[in-house]
Amino acid sequence: MCSHNHLNESCHNKILCPQCDLLVALPVLEQGTKASCPRCHTVLSAKWKYPANQPTAIAISALVMLVIAGLFPYVKMSVMGIESQISLLNIAHAMFDVNYASLGWFFILFVVAVPAFCMVAIILLCQKVNLPLWLKINLARTLFQMKTWCMVEIFLAGVLVSFVKLMAYGDITLGISFVPYCFFCLLQVRAFQCLDRYWLWQQIGEIPKLETPLQEGKSGISQGVRSCHICMAILPAERKYCPRCHAKGYVRRPNSLQNTVALLISSLILYVPANVLPVMVTNTLGSRLDSTIMSGVILLWGDGSYPVAIIIFIASIMVPSLKILAVGWLCLDAKGYGNRDPARMHFIYELVEWVGRWSMIDVFVIAVLSSLVQMGRLMSVSPAIGAILFAAVVILTMFAAMTFDPRLTWDRCNVVSQSRIRLEKGLQGG
Numbered sequence: 001m002c003s004h005n006h007l008n009e010s011c012h013n014k015i016l017c018p019q020c021d022l023l024v025a026l027p028v029l030e031q032g033t034k035a036s037c038p039r040c041h042t043v044l045s046a047k048w049k050y051p052a053n054q055p056t057a058i059a060i061s062a063l064v065m066l067v068i069a070g071l072f073p074y075v076k077m078s079v080m081g082i083e084s085q086i087s088l089l090n091i092a093h094a095m096f097d098v099n100y101a102s103l104g105w106f107f108i109l110f111v112v113a114v115p116a117f118c119m120v121a122i123i124l125l126c127q128k129v130n131l132p133l134w135l136k137i138n139l140a141r142t143l144f145q146m147k148t149w150c151m152v153e154i155f156l157a158g159v160l161v162s163f164v165k166l167m168a169y170g171d172i173t174l175g176i177s178f179v180p181y182c183f184f185c186l187l188q189v190r191a192f193q194c195l196d197r198y199w200l201w202q203q204i205g206e207i208p209k210l211e212t213p214l215q216e217g218k219s220g221i222s223q224g225v226r227s228c229h230i231c232m233a234i235l236p237a238e239r240k241y242c243p244r245c246h247a248k249g250y251v252r253r254p255n256s257l258q259n260t261v262a263l264l265i266s267s268l269i270l271y272v273p274a275n276v277l278p279v280m281v282t283n284t285l286g287s288r289l290d291s292t293i294m295s296g297v298i299l300l301w302g303d304g305s306y307p308v309a310i311i312i313f314i315a316s317i318m319v320p321s322l323k324i325l326a327v328g329w330l331c332l333d334a335k336g337y338g339n340r341d342p343a344r345m346h347f348i349y350e351l352v353e354w355v356g357r358w359s360m361i362d363v364f365v366i367a368v369l370s371s372l373v374q375m376g377r378l379m380s381v382s383p384a385i386g387a388i389l390f391a392a393v394v395i396l397t398m399f400a401a402m403t404f405d406p407r408l409t410w411d412r413c414n415v416v417s418q419s420r421i422r423l424e425k426g427l428q429g430g
């Protein structure tokens with residue numbers, strides 16, 4: 001980091017927690033240290049040894065692995081002498097073939113395109129490639145917004161579940177692509193981990209200056225300032241557009257609770273048909289079997305695959321319903337009903353945000369099965385309408401958690417006894 005940036009850091013050593021709106025002092029961090037909010041434990045900044053080169057190297061390796069994974073067969077299956085194999089690209093192709101283009105697009109976007117875009121964006125931004133400023137700003141903005149939609153690891157889990165389901169029917173072997181794909185999965189998660197958002201935005205532009213003196217240990221809203229939800233700059237509350245990243249923002253997301261509740265109700269309406277209608281149709285020697293999410297779980301249980309049955313039951317049935325309840329509870333709590341400990345409510349919020357994406361596992365299982373099991377009259381699997389409805393439920397609940405403003409949970413308590421930032425040493429590789 002150049003001396004110019006160092007100077008910049010010590011002048012603007014205050015940071016407003018984007019999750020709980022607490023103002024804390026950010027000291028000049030030692031190498032390998034991460035600083036997290038004393039109140040909600042969100043990581044605010046981390047100082048890596050090679051803040052630019054480490055994410056770049058990992059992102060490049062991830063892209064190489066993705067290319068290798070796309071070239072070769074991914075999984076092979078043989079049933080009574082008939083062989084079938086798929087590559088990553090086949091999976092989307094098979095969805096288009098059976099007229100489930102939405103699932104095909106879904107796969108291309110969340111498993112291949114979005115993660116690949118994020119890796120390219122990390123390389124371009126970290127290496128300070130000579131790009132126009134507006135492009136850099138837009139790349140960085142999309143990069144952090146797309147993070148939740150990278151579902152590589154969930155797809156991988158879906159593939160593993162499909163194996164277990166298929167083992168009852170034939171021989172399953174892993175193709176050459178499988179190992180590079182696992183590496184791609186690990187590397188893209190790691191690339192995000194080693195990239196410090198606070199640092200990255202400092203490379204793009206200086207933190208906008210603020211005239212008003214700020215007091216640590218108090219909320220931003222009580223001091224007339226807000227945190228930019230994109231670049232973490234502290235801005236005057238009435239300022240709509242951030243001068244650094246040009247993102248529109250508010251002190252509190254307008255109509256956050258109304259929008260969240262509306263999304264919850266929509267997902268609840270779709271939740272019923274998503275569970276009642278079949279998600280998958282299996283044709284074996286002319287006999288047709290429609291399966292719903294629950295009947296899939298029962299079948300796995302009956303086959304003796306208890307761990308997988310439990311995983312699918314938790315991910316597809318418990319998580320979406322508990323998530324709808326939990327987000328509804330968060331809304332009620334933020335509205336002032338009930339008097340819960342904000343730290344506990346915040347933990348629920350984080351859990352809901354993290355765990356919600358994993359419900360997609362069953363959608364990916366259906367995608368893998370219906371592209372791999374295409375053996376003519378002997379056996380074929382195709383998706384059914386329930387799969388799309390179920391994917392819609394998960395996406396809606398993800399949006400519901402996103403529109404919920406977590407700062408509302410903390411607004412009841414204004415003064416905090418402990419305002420010192422938490423420092424933790426020992427970042428791996430830092």
Ligand SMILES: [Zn+2]
Nearest residue numbers: 017020037040
């Ligand atoms: Zn916080």
Ligand SMILES: [Zn+2]
Nearest residue numbers: 228231242245
């Ligand atoms: Zn900003």
